[in-house]
Amino acid sequence: MSSPLLQVSDLDIAFTSPEGPLRAVQGFSLDLARAETVCIVGESGCGKSITSLAMMGLLPKAGRVTGGSVRFDGTDLLGLSPRTLSGLRGNRISMIFQDPSSALNPVHTVGRQIAEVFMLHQGLARRAAEAAAVEVLAAVGIPDPKRRMKAWPHELSGGMAQRVMIAMALACRPEVLIADEPTTALDVTIQAQILDLMRDLQKETGTAILLITHDLGVVAEMADRVAVMYAGQVVETAEVGALFRSPRHPYTRALMRSVPVIGRRTAQLEVIEGRVPPLERRPPGCLFHPRCSAYREVRDPRCTTEAPPLSSTAGSSCRCWLVDPEDLRGPEDLRGKETTA
Amino acid sequence: MLSYALKRILISVPVIFGILLVTFSLSRLIPGDPCKAMLGEKATEATCQAFNHAQGYDQPIPLQFAFYVGKILQGDFGTSVRFSRPVTQIIIERLPLTAELALLALIVATITGVGLGILAARRHNSSVDIGTMILANTGISMPVFWLGLMLAYVFGVWARGTPFWLPPSGRLSAGVVSVPFYQAWGWQLSGGWAQVATFFSNFYIFNALVTGNWPVFWDALRHMILPVLTLSTIPMSVIARMTRSSLLDVLGRDYVRTARAKGVPDSRLVRRHALGNALLPVITILGLQMGALLGGAVLTETVFGLSGVGRMLVDAIFSRDFPVVQAFTVLIAVIYVVINLIVDLSYSYLDPRIRPQ
Numbered sequence: 001m002s003s004p005l006l007q008v009s010d011l012d013i014a015f016t017s018p019e020g021p022l023r024a025v026q027g028f029s030l031d032l033a034r035a036e037t038v039c040i041v042g043e044s045g046c047g048k049s050i051t052s053l054a055m056m057g058l059l060p061k062a063g064r065v066t067g068g069s070v071r072f073d074g075t076d077l078l079g080l081s082p083r084t085l086s087g088l089r090g091n092r093i094s095m096i097f098q099d100p101s102s103a104l105n106p107v108h109t110v111g112r113q114i115a116e117v118f119m120l121h122q123g124l125a126r127r128a129a130e131a132a133a134v135e136v137l138a139a140v141g142i143p144d145p146k147r148r149m150k151a152w153p154h155e156l157s158g159g160m161a162q163r164v165m166i167a168m169a170l171a172c173r174p175e176v177l178i179a180d181e182p183t184t185a186l187d188v189t190i191q192a193q194i195l196d197l198m199r200d201l202q203k204e205t206g207t208a209i210l211l212i213t214h215d216l217g218v219v220a221e222m223a224d225r226v227a228v229m230y231a232g233q234v235v236e237t238a239e240v241g242a243l244f245r246s247p248r249h250p251y252t253r254a255l256m257r258s259v260p261v262i263g264r265r266t267a268q269l270e271v272i273e274g275r276v277p278p279l280e281r282r283p284p285g286c287l288f289h290p291r292c293s294a295y296r297e298v299r300d301p302r303c304t305t306e307a308p309p310l311s312s313t314a315g316s317s318c319r320c321w322l323v324d325p326e327d328l329r330g331p332e333d334l335r336g337k338e339t340t341a
Numbered sequence: 342m343l344s345y346a347l348k349r350i351l352i353s354v355p356v357i358f359g360i361l362l363v364t365f366s367l368s369r370l371i372p373g374d375p376c377k378a379m380l381g382e383k384a385t386e387a388t389c390q391a392f393n394h395a396q397g398y399d400q401p402i403p404l405q406f407a408f409y410v411g412k413i414l415q416g417d418f419g420t421s422v423r424f425s426r427p428v429t430q431i432i433i434e435r436l437p438l439t440a441e442l443a444l445l446a447l448i449v450a451t452i453t454g455v456g457l458g459i460l461a462a463r464r465h466n467s468s469v470d471i472g473t474m475i476l477a478n479t480g481i482s483m484p485v486f487w488l489g490l491m492l493a494y495v496f497g498v499w500a501r502g503t504p505f506w507l508p509p510s511g512r513l514s515a516g517v518v519s520v521p522f523y524q525a526w527g528w529q530l531s532g533g534w535a536q537v538a539t540f541f542s543n544f545y546i547f548n549a550l551v552t553g554n555w556p557v558f559w560d561a562l563r564h565m566i567l568p569v570l571t572l573s574t575i576p577m578s579v580i581a582r583m584t585r586s587s588l589l590d591v592l593g594r595d596y597v598r599t600a601r602a603k604g605v606p607d608s609r610l611v612r613r614h615a616l617g618n619a620l621l622p623v624i625t626i627l628g629l630q631m632g633a634l635l636g637g638a639v640l641t642e643t644v645f646g647l648s649g650v651g652r653m654l655v656d657a658i659f660s661r662d663f664p665v666v667q668a669f670t671v672l673i674a675v676i677y678v679v680i681n682l683i684v685d686l687s688y689s690y691l692d693p694r695i696r697p698q
Contacts, residue, residue, distance in 0.1 A: 089602055
């Protein structure tokens with residue numbers, strides 16, 4: 001395999017607070033190859049969005065990258081000057097966001113916002129940029145694109161607005177598209193349309209997609225590989241098929257059990273007790289142990305004292321003391337080990 | 342857009358009618374005889390009868406109102422009791438000074454206020470930000486008359502003999518005469534046109550500008566510096582604070598993040614993506630500040646010995662010169678209506694969300 005297009009290694013992100021720096025993301029690593037789709041999945045507050053913003057250099061003022069690197073096609077994005085980074089953003093790496101209606105500037109027309117991308121990155125004159133914008137609007141399936149160019153964001157439905165965002169993000173045929181919960185604010189039928197659109201455009205342009213979501217349905221639909229995040233750490237990575245067949249980390253398994261499955265009668269959906277611990281009160285040892293059903297059964301002392309490493313084997317990895325790195329089989333095995341322990 | 346503007350202008354007509362009704366009613370609601378109120382308690386029966394007849398006070402009230410409105414539409418605001426001169430004449434003499442002062446102050450306050458606000462917001466929490474906000478807070482807390490006196494003292498007295506000296510009173514230096522543009526251009530005017538032309542020629546700076554009379558222009562401008570500085574300090578501070586907080590709010594919005602994500606460089610970000618949104622609330626403030634300017638103009642005119650509307654109005658209230666008070670009340674109310682109209686129209690021009698379809 002050639003070297004990955006986007007390579008995030010050991011990314012640490014901290015927030016300044018009156019009590020000192022709070023580590024929001026610790027040792028986040030991820031590879032993204034050309035034309036590949038990788039999903040980052042996890043609960044709200046686990047650091048998915050912050051991680052994606054950090055890759056783009058868009059962290060809010062209080063946030064700061066304290067370690068690690070984000071290499072894009074060989075260059076470290078974190079070391080670039082603001083000017084060089086602006087030249088890459090929207091051009092070779094693009095991003096779309098959760099709420100399309102607030103992500104578009106209310107006082108500029110749709111056409112002007114898309115045309116600006118062409119003017120910034122391809123040096124087109126206004127006329128030419130507008131013509132190019134009509135083309136991308138048509139490409140994202142907006143009917144009557146010429147007329148829509150003059151529309152204001154508030155005149156668009158959520159689905160239309162997200163299509164405009166996608167048009168804007170894909171205008172320069174970027175190599176990487178980071179999509180932060182792109183369908184969360186949309187209703188289900190529109191969600192499916194938007195996901196289809198992203199997939200179709202990906203086929204056409206070969207863009208690699210980093211998709212951030214909390215929706216396992218979206219993961220199953222879109223991902224080639226998945227990284228599961230919990231409390232600012234990657235706890236498991238795997239091929240999407242392997243992950244759904246045999247999730248290994250207790251958190252991933254709990255996530256899977258909390259989703260209803262069509263055709264399977266479940267007496268009661270499982271709930272993961274408690275919440276993601278807040279930044280200032282992260283537990284010692286494994287960050288997940290206070291909510292972990294496996295820990296409650298096994299009571300391994302390492303879980304409460306030592307942070308488990310992310311151990312990898314052939315294309316997948318898991319951060320849990322209770323999962324044998326060599327073991328690729330899944331939940332049944334853990335149960336077997338529990339009885340022998 | 343055009344039809345909206347027309348509709349909005351038409352809506353102003355009943356408002357102005359209402360204003361006329363209120364000012365008219367107020368003058369009739371004053372307890373006692375209007376004659377005694379205006380001419381004083383010692384006015385004799387005969388004097389009062391003549392006065393009431395001359396003023397039309399012996400007519401039925403609705404008819405009086407009709408006459409009143411009719412006369413105002415012809416530009417006749419009645420006769421000043423104190424000066425025995427048409428009020429319109431007084432307006433033509435006094436209003437241009439106050440309008441010039443208020444407009445210049447508004448321009449200065451807007452440019453410096455918005456500029457300082459942007460500076461503070463772009464360097465949020467830096468020493469520049471803190472310094473600017475200390476300046477703005479000081480500006481808001483400073484009484485107009487005190488600031489005026491201090492400026493007059495520093496630049497008018499202290500700095501005498503230095504290049505920094507500025508005239509502390511009056512509109513023009515002794516010996517400098519402003520020639521009305523219609524005389525300079527040899528126009529022969531009479532009646533209403535002459536009055537309109539005189540009104541505009543009393544804007545000395547404007548008059549000197551159009552006639553290209555530079556010595557008068559610079560002299561009038563120099564005389565305006567201290568009053569304008571005094572009058573603009575409070576609105577400038579309010580505008581600076583408003584711009585700063587509004588811009589900070591907008592810079593944290595999702596669409597600004599989108600703009601950065603599509604590669605808009607920082608300098609362009611504020612100019613093209615944030616400022617348009619951030620200035621919307623500032624425009625509302627601008628309209629409201631016009632009121633503060635008119636109020637401040639009274640004090641400023643007093644401190645700098647300028648004979649504008651502000652001082653005239655205060656004097657008229659004290660001397661019970663009701664036609665003058667009534668005329669200026671109507672005038673100020675109409676100015677407010679016009680400012681609100683401008684604010685509304687510019688709002689709907691700048692924000693497509695409230696633009697009528």
